[in-house]
Amino acid sequence: MEARSGGLPAFFGRVRRAGATTSLDTNDDPEGRWLGLDEVLAVTDVLLPNAAEALAIAAAGAVVSPARDVPGADALERAVEALAGLGPLPVVKNGAAGTLSWADGGLVHVGAPPADPVDTVGAGDSFNAGLLAARLRGLTLRASMRVAAACGSLSTRAAGGTAAQPGWDEVHFP
Numbered sequence: 001m002e003a004r005s006g007g008l009p010a011f012f013g014r015v016r017r018a019g020a021t022t023s024l025d026t027n028d029d030p031e032g033r034w035l036g037l038d039e040v041l042a043v044t045d046v047l048l049p050n051a052a053e054a055l056a057i058a059a060a061g062a063v064v065s066p067a068r069d070v071p072g073a074d075a076l077e078r079a080v081e082a083l084a085g086l087g088p089l090p091v092v093k094n095g096a097a098g099t100l101s102w103a104d105g106g107l108v109h110v111g112a113p114p115a116d117p118v119d120t121v122g123a124g125d126s127f128n129a130g131l132l133a134a135r136l137r138g139l140t141l142r143a144s145m146r147v148a149a150a151c152g153s154l155s156t157r158a159a160g161g162t163a164a165q166p167g168w169d170e171v172h173f174p
């Protein structure tokens with residue numbers, strides 16, 4: 001949290017000026033204050049919270065405009081839309097239920113391949129790595145979300161954060 005509200009916005013700004021894109025997995029803010037998050041989001045291209053974090057960020061007022069009240073949309077869908085309104089592309093991890101994003105004014109949902117988790121440590125990081133690897137290879141948002149969800153699911157196959165991380169050929173089928 002200190003790094004986020006301290007030097008991170010300036011660092012992300014430098015990264016962007018150098019021609020790269022930026023991505024952020026917030027992790028949780030147990031105090032629910034999300035201090036400084038709005039400054040970081042202003043220079044973030046891809047925002048990668050999990051569902052609980054997405055709901056908390058949207059509820060904490062880091063969100064500038066309240067999401068539209070879309071009939072039938074659940075709280076998480078509204079939070080994803082609200083996060084998209086802040087600027088970055090939100091790609092939200094929703095465990096066994098897959099992943100949610102927002103593009104062209106609509107929700108994008110991709111399911112997770114079934115998993116019988118042994119250990120979920122590092123699964124969110126594997127998800128993030130898969131999403132970014134796919135985008136850097138020029139895959140569409142939906143295809144990138146499929147790669148990410150596969151990376152997250154497969155990462156739970158074994159104990160530890162990296163032992164079961166899949167390789168590219170295991171998660172991408174052209």
Ligand SMILES: Nc1ncnc2c1ncn2[C@@H]1O[C@H](COP(=O)(O)OP(=O)(O)O)[C@@H](O)[C@H]1O
Nearest residue numbers: 050093094095096112115122123124127152153
């Ligand atoms: N039962 C499950 N089935 C499929 N994927 C899972 C399951 N549990 C966890 N995952 C994967 O792990 C990710 C967890 O990410 P996150 O909630 O950020 O956890 P952490 O930050 O603790 O790694 C999920 O979004 C999903 O990709």
Ligand SMILES: [Mg+2]
Nearest residue numbers: 027050124125
């Ligand atoms: Mg996480």
